[in-house]
Amino acid sequence: xxxxxxxxxxxxxxxxxxxxxxxxxxxxxxxxxxxxxxxxxxxxxxxxxxxxxxxxxxxxxxxxxxxxxxxxxxxxxxxxxxxxxxxx
Numbered sequence: 750x751x752x753x754x755x756x757x758x759x760x761x762x763x764x765x766x767x768x769x770x771x772x773x774x775x776x777x778x779x780x781x782x783x784x785x786x787x788x789x790x791x792x793x794x795x796x797x798x799x800x801x802x803x804x805x806x807x808x809x810x811x812x813x814x815x816x817x818x819x820x821x822x823x824x825x826x827x828x829x830x831x832x833x834x835x836x837x
Contacts, residue, residue, distance in 0.1 A: 752780045752825070759790075759797070767792045775800075782825060 758776055766774045767790065774790040776797065788797035802812065 752778075752782075755780055759788075763790045 755776070755778060763774050763776065772791065776788040776790065777785060778788050779785045787800035789800050790797050
């Protein structure tokens with residue numbers, strides 16, 4: 750869950766996990782901190798599906814809002830010094 754590694758996560762890591770036999774990969778995309786989403790990647794699809802109100806894993810249902818409950822407390826990468834601020 751890092752906006753600075755999203756591209757590597759989705760173009761390098763996700764395909765490797767799926768090729769290795771992982772049936773489903775979740776990427777929590779926080780690129781837009783005010784509207785984060787859970788992306789669900791599967792071997793059958795080249796695009797992520799966006800999780801709806803409930804995400805299920807191992808027969809456990811997790812309400813999506815619970816995943817992001819304290820996200821607002823995480824400072825952007827620019828504040829942490831892990832990525833340069835966008836000059837735009």
